[in-house]
Amino acid sequence: AQTVTQSQPEMSVQEAETVTLSCTYDTSESDYYLFWYKQPPSRQMILVIRQEAYKQQNATENRFSVNFQKAAKSFSLKISDSQLGDAAMYFCAYRSFFSGYALNFGKGTSLLVTP
Amino acid sequence: SAVISQKPSRDICQRGTSLTIQCQVDSQVTMMFWYRQQPGQSLTLIATANQGSEATYESGFVIDKFPISRPNLTFSTLTVSNMSPEDSSIYLCSVETQAEKLFFGSGTQLSVL
Numbered sequence: 001a002q003t004v005t006q007s008q009p010e011m012s013v014q015e016a017e018t019v020t021l022s023c024t025y026d027t028s029e030s031d032y033y034l035f036w037y038k039q040p041p042s043r044q045m046i047l048v049i050r051q052e053a054y055k056q057q058n059a060t061e062n063r064f065s066v067n068f069q070k071a072a073k074s075f076s077l078k079i080s081d082s083q084l085g086d087a088a089m090y091f092c093a094y095r096s097f098f099s100g101y102a103l104n105f106g107k108g109t110s111l112l113v114t115p
Numbered sequence: 116s117a118v119i120s121q122k123p124s125r126d127i128c129q130r131g132t133s134l135t136i137q138c139q140v141d142s143q144v145t146m147m148f149w150y151r152q153q154p155g156q157s158l159t160l161i162a163t164a165n166q167g168s169e170a171t172y173e174s175g176f177v178i179d180k181f182p183i184s185r186p187n188l189t190f191s192t193l194t195v196s197n198m199s200p201e202d203s204s205i206y207l208c209s210v211e212t213q214a215e216k217l218f219f220g221s222g223t224q225l226s227v228l
Contacts, residue, residue, distance in 0.1 A: 035217070043205055045158075045219035091157060095217075101146060102173065103209075103217060105157040 002027045002094050006106035013082045014114050020067075021077045021109050023092030031097035034068065034075045039108075040088040048090070051075065053097070079111075087113040117142055121208050121220030128198055128227050135194045136223045138208030143188035146211035149181070152222070153204045161206075164191040198227045 003026045013019035025034070036048040051059045051068050058066050063083075067076045079086055092106040118141040128134050138147065147164040162170040162183055170183035185191045195202050208220040 033215070037219075043207075043222040043224065045207060045209075045222075047216060047218060050216060101148065101163055101211070102160040103150075103158070105159075107157050 002029075002032075002096065002104050004092050004094050004104050004106040006090075006092055006109050008109045009107070010110045010112065012112045012114060013079070013086075015082055015084060017082055018078060018080045019082055019111065021079075021090050021092075021111070023075045023077070023106055025073050025075065025092075025094045025104075027073065027094065027096075029096060029098070033095040033097065034066075035093040035095070035103065036064070036066070036075075036077045037091045037093060037105075038086075038088045039091060045091075049077065082113050084113050084115065087111055116216070117144065117210050117212050117218045119208060119210060119218060119220035121223055123223055124221065125224035126226070128225065130199055130227060132198055133194055133196045134198065134225060135192050136206055136208070138191045138193070138220055140189045140210050142212075144210040144212060145188070147185060147191045148209040148211075148217075149183065149191075149193045150207045150209060150219075151204045152207060158207065161193070164193075195225065198225075200227045203227045 005024045032053045034051045038046045049061045063080045065078045089108045091108045093103040120139040122137045149161040150158040152158045160173050161176045162172040164185040166185045182194045205222045207222045
């Protein structure tokens with residue numbers, strides 16, 4: 001089974017600054033999807049960004065971008081111009097392209113944004 | 116995107132009872148999923164709810180404990196049966212859109228006394 005590792009249980013960033021959340025994964029597959037989800041205290045899981053492994057170009061959504069390094073099996077999330085509303089748990093997730101539909105989640109990184 | 120309505124948002128239940136959680140989507144979707152998030156933990160897939168057939172359960176989850184219904188392409192229910200305190204978790208419904216994006220409901224916070 002694929003494993004997803006988020007090595008930073010907690011991170012802190014000042015408002016308007018940039019922060020990078022790390023994620024590595026283990027797989028023998030060549031095609032797959034990677035996701036970052038945000039979970040604020042409301043419990044809602046919010047899709048932040050999605051990356052297909054066959055695409056070399058890094059996905060970007062407004063202030064959120066990823067650094068996808070397929071050979072290194074690394075998928076970090078960069079949040080630019082951090083806002084107070086970005087404070088949440090961030091989960092990295094892997095999904096196989098061919099075998100099954102489960103999202104394999106990392107343990108999450110708690111992001112604190114300070115004024 | 117997809118708008119997902121999940122009910123109830125939270126409940127406190129007695130040991131040995133059952134709770135049914137509903138998930139309603141604003142559009143037809145092929146794939147619906149149920150996840151569990153134990154306190155302070157990440158999410159774990161319970162099962163895939165298939166329309167017109169039995170749900171597909173992940174290892175460690177069984178139909179007798181977590182029966183699932185999927186009567187149409189916009190609705191599913193998950194029942195947590197014969198509850199014990201270990202079932203206290205957040206239960207989340209998820210759907211996959213045609214754009215292959217996965218969206219989640221707001222979750223059901225279940226506490227079992």
